Amino acid sequence: MKIQKILNILTLLTGAIAVTSLSLWIGKQSYSWLPPQAAAESLLIDDLISFLVTLGAFIFLGVTSTLMYSVIFHRAVKDDFTDGPPIEGNITLEVVWTAIPILLVLWIAGYSYQVYEQMGIQGPSEIVHLHNPLGMESAYAEPKDAPANALAEPVEKIDVLAKQWAWVFHYPERDITSTELHLPSDRRIRLALKSQDVLHGFYIPAFRLKQDIIPNHAIDFEFTPIRPGKYRLTDSQYSGTYFATMQANVVVESPEDYQQWLAQAATQKPSIANNQAASEYAQTSHQSVQTGWVTVPPAAPPLVNSPG
Amino acid sequence: MTNVPIEGILLPDEKHNHESPSNWKEYFSFSTDHKVIGIQYLVTSFFFFLVGGIFAMVMRGELMTPESDLVDRTVYNGMFTMHGTVMLFLWTFPSLVGFANYLVPLMIGARDMAFPRLNAVAFWMVPVVGILMMGSFFVPGGPAQAGWWSYPPVSLQNPTGNLINGQVLWLLAVAISGVSSIMGAVNFVTTIVKMRAPGMGFFKMPLFVWAVFSAQIIQLFGLPALTAGAVMLLLDLTAGTAFFDPAKGGNPVMFQHYFWFYSHPAVYVIILPVFGIFSEIFPVYSRKPLFGYKVVAVSSMLIAVVSGIVWVHHMYVSGTPGWMRLIFMMTTMFVSVPTGIKVFAWVATIWGGKMRLNTPMLFALGALVMFVFAGITGIMLSSVPVDVHVNNTYFVVGHFHYVLYGTVTMGLFAAIYHWFPKMTGRMYSESWGKIHFWLAFIGTNLNFLPMHPLGLQGMLRRVASYAPEYQFWNIIASLGGFLLGMSTLPFIFNMVISWMQGEKAPANPWRAIGLEWLVSSPPPVENFEETPIIISEPYGYGKSERLTANLPE
Numbered sequence: 001m002k003i004q005k006i007l008n009i010l011t012l013l014t015g016a017i018a019v020t021s022l023s024l025w026i027g028k029q030s031y032s033w034l035p036p037q038a039a040a041e042s043l044l045i046d047d048l049i050s051f052l053v054t055l056g057a058f059i060f061l062g063v064t065s066t067l068m069y070s071v072i073f074h075r076a077v078k079d080d081f082t083d084g085p086p087i088e089g090n091i092t093l094e095v096v097w098t099a100i101p102i103l104l105v106l107w108i109a110g111y112s113y114q115v116y117e118q119m120g121i122q123g124p125s126e127i128v129h130l131h132n133p134l135g136m137e138s139a140y141a142e143p144k145d146a147p148a149n150a151l152a153e154p155v156e157k158i159d160v161l162a163k164q165w166a167w168v169f170h171y172p173e174r175d176i177t178s179t180e181l182h183l184p185s186d187r188r189i190r191l192a193l194k195s196q197d198v199l200h201g202f203y204i205p206a207f208r209l210k211q212d213i214i215p216n217h218a219i220d221f222e223f224t225p226i227r228p229g230k231y232r233l234t235d236s237q238y239s240g241t242y243f244a245t246m247q248a249n250v251v252v253e254s255p256e257d258y259q260q261w262l263a264q265a266a267t268q269k270p271s272i273a274n275n276q277a278a279s280e281y282a283q284t285s286h287q288s289v290q291t292g293w294v295t296v297p298p299a300a301p302p303l304v305n306s307p308g
Numbered sequence: 309m310t311n312v313p314i315e316g317i318l319l320p321d322e323k324h325n326h327e328s329p330s331n332w333k334e335y336f337s338f339s340t341d342h343k344v345i346g347i348q349y350l351v352t353s354f355f356f357f358l359v360g361g362i363f364a365m366v367m368r369g370e371l372m373t374p375e376s377d378l379v380d381r382t383v384y385n386g387m388f389t390m391h392g393t394v395m396l397f398l399w400t401f402p403s404l405v406g407f408a409n410y411l412v413p414l415m416i417g418a419r420d421m422a423f424p425r426l427n428a429v430a431f432w433m434v435p436v437v438g439i440l441m442m443g444s445f446f447v448p449g450g451p452a453q454a455g456w457w458s459y460p461p462v463s464l465q466n467p468t469g470n471l472i473n474g475q476v477l478w479l480l481a482v483a484i485s486g487v488s489s490i491m492g493a494v495n496f497v498t499t500i501v502k503m504r505a506p507g508m509g510f511f512k513m514p515l516f517v518w519a520v521f522s523a524q525i526i527q528l529f530g531l532p533a534l535t536a537g538a539v540m541l542l543l544d545l546t547a548g549t550a551f552f553d554p555a556k557g558g559n560p561v562m563f564q565h566y567f568w569f570y571s572h573p574a575v576y577v578i579i580l581p582v583f584g585i586f587s588e589i590f591p592v593y594s595r596k597p598l599f600g601y602k603v604v605a606v607s608s609m610l611i612a613v614v615s616g617i618v619w620v621h622h623m624y625v626s627g628t629p630g631w632m633r634l635i636f637m638m639t640t641m642f643v644s645v646p647t648g649i650k651v652f653a654w655v656a657t658i659w660g661g662k663m664r665l666n667t668p669m670l671f672a673l674g675a676l677v678m679f680v681f682a683g684i685t686g687i688m689l690s691s692v693p694v695d696v697h698v699n700n701t702y703f704v705v706g707h708f709h710y711v712l713y714g715t716v717t718m719g720l721f722a723a724i725y726h727w728f729p730k731m732t733g734r735m736y737s738e739s740w741g742k743i744h745f746w747l748a749f750i751g752t753n754l755n756f757l758p759m760h761p762l763g764l765q766g767m768l769r770r771v772a773s774y775a776p777e778y779q780f781w782n783i784i785a786s787l788g789g790f791l792l793g794m795s796t797l798p799f800i801f802n803m804v805i806s807w808m809q810g811e812k813a814p815a816n817p818w819r820a821i822g823l824e825w826l827v828s829s830p831p832p833v834e835n836f837e838e839t840p841i842i843i844s845e846p847y848g849y850g851k852s853e854r855l856t857a858n859l860p861e
Binding site: 018020033034036044045048049052056059060062064066067070074075076077080081082083084085086087088089090093094097098100101102104105108109112113115116119121197198199201203205206208209210211212214215216217219232234235236237238240241242243244245280284290291292293294295296297 | 332345376379380381382383385386402408448449450453454455457459461462465467468554555557560561594595596597599600601602603626627630633634637638641642644645648649651652655656658660661662663664665673676677680681684685687688691692693694696697699701761764765766768769770771772773774775819822847848849851
């Protein structure tokens, strides 16, 4: 009897250790499921995702291995149609497993709040005319892991215009328009997001950042790119027929290269940009047999200095 | 026989014969018998499940390759809009209402619902909704293409210029579906409050009844918001009002509030009855009482209450101020507490039992495992910073398909197999049931698990074309989707053949405890010859108590 009890405790301990180490390993793996970390905010978010994956894996493995154990060892013997032990409840156990999720929720919410505050991505505040009661002032501060000079020389506010179905970027200081978003790395970027027609969403997976753009609302958006390279900007809010084509390149480069690009683009005459939605629309409307339904015609392709 | 008033409610004084429906015609004609209506709901909604499934197949076919090459973009957009709409409004809602209709009066010892004619009218609005939805494929401009959310301004763009277009029909259908569900909710709440058999206090009700009760209370406070939003959008679209049209000074974000105020709780309207189904099935096939019965019952009500303050988590990135994002993050995460209580209670019920892996138990176990997974990704989504990254990506699609297929649809199959002998008086084939389970379980995971890595990498939902680096996981998902489609064939085969020539079912084939198992299979019209008098709590496995004072057991 005593040996049986010790054996049970040993089985439980081995199981717990196996589940814990497996969860920690899965949590570490989670970084490899994500795109490159190209913005300061992505470092914070990836740590949070890894934490949640670890915790989630622990819960999932815990519950499923208990269920699997029951499926294997608590099966009715063939022809045994009697009932199991009539255990209806256990107050201590029920209190404990109500308390555990409450504590977990508080922990996850606290950590998420901290990360969100450090991101300081802004967004609109004019929709609800209320001041932040939760001390979001620090949202304007730089992210914890951002390079020290990120706020030293913030970039001019770049205008981002979304329309069905094109992205247009305007740099007001030099009056340059582009279909490619060029950004200097290690600087706090400020965008003014506007939509010409429907809801759109500004989303760069490599930055882990997203913000809906609402017609008639100017929406400020801030972040800090940290890794030079070429990334994709996509429209994350469904915007109609050619939604999937509404993409643009985002080029993160050193501040010097960025200045050089600005200077070079300023010398170019505006030309009509390539636009996938417009060319697909022209193609399908010339087909002799219509294979789809009528659609909203795409807006005219933008005139840009730098077609990218 | 004439009905006796039960606790102040008068049943309609109609002549019924005492036999259960004996031919097909009765299931396709106007009837006020809650059991016939229940089966009408189930058969109708299953038809639309197949329709919605075909739309899904077209989408998965399109997504096999990165380019938009199988169907036109407008066709793809119509497909995902109608897939979402049909699966929610014509499959999950009506099928669960079908079960509730069939089971609630039986489980509480009532002869019918409180308002049998209202019940029938509510059902017959479902085919009307279906005809309007399907009719939209044949009007100029085709079906609605703005997604099942139908966010303005996209939903207000009407390229055909006709007044009769897919979006108008869609909005009419959604509004009618809302009215039908409100009628149902009034009926269920009244029935459960007023028509329980003598001796059945609230804490003697089966957990399925608790779950239906909580879910229908959500319908009562939530649906008016959705229906109002749909009507306002309809006016914007047809009468030139400017509630949501930004070009005329309207606010499109207001529509999102109207929409999600109901449409997030709607998920609990769907899943609470499935939780109820789990709570009915696990004790029977583990042969143990449900662990923590009272806590599980109260947790359903708690979910209903909290569900009223979670809707903004769909709008974290749609222009919601920071303080609001954080409040709704807390309330959303709090849903995991009552849900966690339920999961622990089911695991404890199974633990140490004498388990039999019949088809209903297999489906319930598979659904429970997939629900735990969905719950974990749900917590991740409720966290604002994570949601900022994965919102509107395939991570969300994966999460809610684990909820809606992995949990709800699999739970529905568990229920269909479990109560099939009761409803039809015939046994189903256990081996075909198991083939169905394994195909569906493997198909579900192959289909929806790859959506999580896709979403984390940034693949958006609702796209007809995508970057080539996403192709690998999309092929796996599509193959899983086709397997899932195939998995319904053995189910249909099993149901049709068994219903026609299955072995005759006894009153209680599973040796289950519950009022519905004390009447014959299928139960007679008006259910009980004599109103049962309840003397013990439900789930008395291993306790050898009598459930009623008067019915033969």
